[in-house]
Amino acid sequence: MRDLLINIAAAVVVFVAGAISRELLGHFKARHDRAFWGRRLLRGRTNLFIGSFTRLNHLEPSGWVGGGDVRALQCLTSTLDRNGADFEVAYASRISEEQLHENIILLGLDETNSLAVGMFERLGSGFRMNAETMTITDLPTGEIYRPEWDVNELNGADPRLDYDGSWFITAGSDGTQVARRFRTDYGVLVRAENPFAPGRTLIMMAGIYGFGSWRAAQLPRDEEFLRRCAGLRNFECLFRVEVQQGQLLATSILVLRPLPGIRTDPGSPALSREPSGEGHSGSPPPYGPPDSPRGARTDGGQSR
Template identity: 30%
Template sequence: MRSVHDIVVNLVAAALAFVFGRFYDRLRALWRFRSVRAFWKPFVTDDLKVVTSIFIQEEHYIWERSGLVGVGDVMALNELRQQLQRASVESLPLTSSHQLTGMERRGNLILVGGPHSNQVTAEVMQRLPLTFRFGSVDVHDANIYDASTGEVMRCAVDGRDQLLVDQGIVIRAVNPFNPARRVVILAGSFGFGTSAAAQLLALPDLLGHPLVAADQAFEATFSVEIAGGTPQRIELRTVRGLDSRLLPAGAG
């Protein structure tokens, strides 16, 4: 009987240790990602749409009739999926920019890709009081222009025209099509920058900034080193408030 009693005690102790370990891991994850959940909580609505860039011009249509999406945008979507899952969004409500309806424009929007490739990004940026903007799409100008200082931010390439440093803009603001909803824009000069923009939304450099933590509308610029075909070190450059008020967290 003694050996049976010892076995039962050991089994119960092991079970309790397992349950405690799982509970502790869960609590640690909740604490670690609390800022990410807080950032995305107001977007968890039935009308949320994640809107991707798509290339459907004639030269792209010849190769793929459904349209083409950049690798950087796909990487950004994967990062967004992981972040939104922590805010209880089980699957991405995904649509391409040319298929977003007028009514869907009035919901919460996460726009992936800059104004050169995502027409909804272009529409929204035109309607926001931004100081950071990309160059003209007509001449494929991927530089970022600062209206406040006159500075021009450029990507860096090597002697073989390979991209060494990409850059981009992250924006959170009221949806200009519906002041009761919000918009986030993740826009790189190139696809690497768009991917890095999504990653930046999980980093304390941005989430811990007073404007971001206080749930204010903002625009931010960043640069990112490229090595081995992937974004590496992301450097937050500037965060500025916008003349646009946001709803209290969870409203709507």
């Protein structure tokens, strides 16, 4: 009987210790998340807008969404749900006027996400993404970034041999068949004031392809990225991500800079810009959102 009671007591202690550990871990993750997202977004109403390839509606009437965007969506909904955020996932093509005046997360380029059209100009961003040429241009430097591919000539070989599922066959510039595999994508992550609703937050996450969107959704969990964002309230980031057989590998932050302040006129859709004061002493807490908990810092880590 004594041994039974000891075993029961030990089981209770282990259960309680596990519950406390999970609670502490959840609390730490919540503070970590607030470092990027801020209480304003996590405690307010948020709309997460995705796009779809409407030109493929004849294949899937409910909407055709890329695999990278799906994985990005899974990452974002997991984070928002863990923090108890009040959010809704919707197609950008079906937005209402009311939704524009809440917190907004935009996932994807203007080819799929209609809300992204003109948003870079509206926010005063130095980036321009072109869905037709599949490029990102950094206006201050004039640098143009393009995805990179591995290309192998088949030279009459059976295209089904010696290739895994990450390769596909296409015609080269001279009409001969070549095997291509995706190697490098580029993407942007922008955090700003919602230009349609002062006091609300706008987040933009987009890659030239879905791999960039996927990595953009993961960056707010990256210790090194958060460290580099310290002190930036509204900012834009350009990054490069290496891809191998459909999996994300190393990530390099190429550009990270503050955005100008945005002032909106409630009676007019016109916007005007204010000089940015981001990054100066007197700006509140680490990582930027003015409503983030002061002192919610993490150090170390590497971009991946």
